[in-house]
Amino acid sequence: EPEVTQTPSHQVTQMGQEVILRCVPISNHLYFYWYRQILGQKVEFLVSFYNNEISEKSEIFDDQFSVERPDGSNFTLKIRSTKLEDSAMYFCASSEAMGGTNEKLFFGSGTQLSVL
Amino acid sequence: SQKIEQNSEALNIQEGKTATLTCNYTNYSPAYLQWYRQDPGRGPVFLLLIRENEKEKRKERLKVTFDTTLKQSLFHITASQPADSATYLCALDINSGYALNFGKGTSLLVTP
Numbered sequence: 609e610p611e612v613t614q615t616p617s618h619q620v621t622q623m624g625q626e627v628i629l630r631c632v633p634i635s636n637h638l639y640f641y642w643y644r645q646i647l648g649q650k651v652e653f654l655v656s657f658y659n660n661e662i663s664e665k666s667e668i669f670d671d672q673f674s675v676e677r678p679d680g681s682n683f684t685l686k687i688r689s690t691k692l693e694d695s696a697m698y699f700c701a702s703s704e705a706m707g708g709t710n711e712k713l714f715f716g717s718g719t720q721l722s723v724l
Numbered sequence: 725s726q727k728i729e730q731n732s733e734a735l736n737i738q739e740g741k742t743a744t745l746t747c748n749y750t751n752y753s754p755a756y757l758q759w760y761r762q763d764p765g766r767g768p769v770f771l772l773l774i775r776e777n778e779k780e781k782r783k784e785r786l787k788v789t790f791d792t793t794l795k796q797s798l799f800h801i802t803a804s805q806p807a808d809s810a811t812y813l814c815a816l817d818i819n820s821g822y823a824l825n826f827g828k829g830t831s832l833l834v835t836p
Contacts, residue, residue, distance in 0.1 A: 612767075622811050625728055641823060643826075650828040651813065653824065653826075656823040663823075664818060664823045667748075701767070704806055709774060711758070711817070712758065712770040712773055713770060713824060715767030716772070717766060718765075718766070
């Protein structure tokens with residue numbers, strides 16, 4: 609069964625450093641998402657991406673964050689200057705988004721980001 | 725503000741019984757509601773989607789109801805098994821788009 613893959617599974621960085629989290633969505637999907645989950649808290653929406661542009665974003669997704677689809681398969685989340693509070697599990701997701709029953713999201717296994 | 729509320733207390737039930745989880749929401753007019761399962765350290769996995777014009781949806785041992793007047797969905801697992809132990813998340817569409825907001829989830833523990 610097709611799946612969303614994320615790399616790396618764990619990322620440790622120093623505060624103030626830039627990190628790039630990588631994702632390969634399911635190949636025929638058109639909508640891409642990033643979510644995060646701080647330990648013990650809910651899964652929080654960050655951003656959605658469609659047709660090479662951001663379609664929705666949350667208040668969390670400030671100027672420190674950016675997303676990119678650099679080629680036909682990868683989808684990345686960049687945090688420019690990491691803060692301690694950015695430590696979380698980051699999930700990438702994708703969906704077909706063609707209506708009908710295709711609104712369901714497929715999630716990757718996540719990247720655990722630890723900012724020291 | 726928009727809220728999705730799920731029972732924060734863990735639900736412990738005995739194998740073979742029916743588990744019932746509740747999702748209440750405020751300040752949403754959702755076109756549909758989804759339920760996901762999340763295991764520790766893993767991403768959410770889609771289980772069921774129910775639309776605003778559907779009262780009930782079933783899939784194998786799972787049943788979801790959706791009451792847009794009460795602004796509530798109930799999620800049932802019949803003949804529960806220890807393998808059903810996980811956190812179950814309720815999700816609603818954001819601003820009628822395709823992105824979802826998730827509730828905090830309810831942890832279910834099924835004991836033999």
